[in-house]
Amino acid sequence: MNDQWIDVCAVGEIEAEDVLRFDHGAQTYAVFRSADNEFFATAGLCTHEKIHLADGLVMDHVIECPKHNGRFDYRTGKALGAPVCVNLKTYPVRVDAGRVQLAVTAEG
Template identity: 60%
Template sequence: MTQWVDAAALDDIEDEDVMRFDHDGRTFAIYRVNDAVYASDGLCTHEHVHLSDGFVMDYVIECPKHNGRFDIRDGRPLCAPVCEKLATYPAKVESGRILIEL
């Protein structure tokens, strides 16, 4: 069963940035790009490094360890060394709060 989870205030994250969100024993990454929000698993599929320490540009998150890149909109890998898709989750803003569907 899925549910919408309150993850953070929209003001907690700058545009073209990423933040870590831990919930129910799992780590997620929340992104803000062009005032839209996105969410994915928080660990890189290559070396399990926290993506919240990475760099966001446009709709791409770059892993801080080996510079692998993912499209944050659908999780597809964009360059080596990552080759496994990143799980993504629906995200939205309501009343200034970021909600993700888990």
């Protein structure tokens, strides 16, 4: 299956160590910018209770869910402890001509 690259935003629209919510079709994504200006993307909803991760706190390479403080490594999607135990799906991200782009497959 081929990836489809979707335009998310300009590079400057996401601050370092921050997250942006991005909705495309029926899916919600969380797009992150690390302190060293790398970009990452995960599913946008916490695997515990489906809360939007973009409302959470980003520190180092971790996103903390705003509801029950579940934490994930946004680079890998790895759940880092209770109450979250299911990893987040991750997606490829690239920067092209100053635009952040997210790769999604046909099923999202």
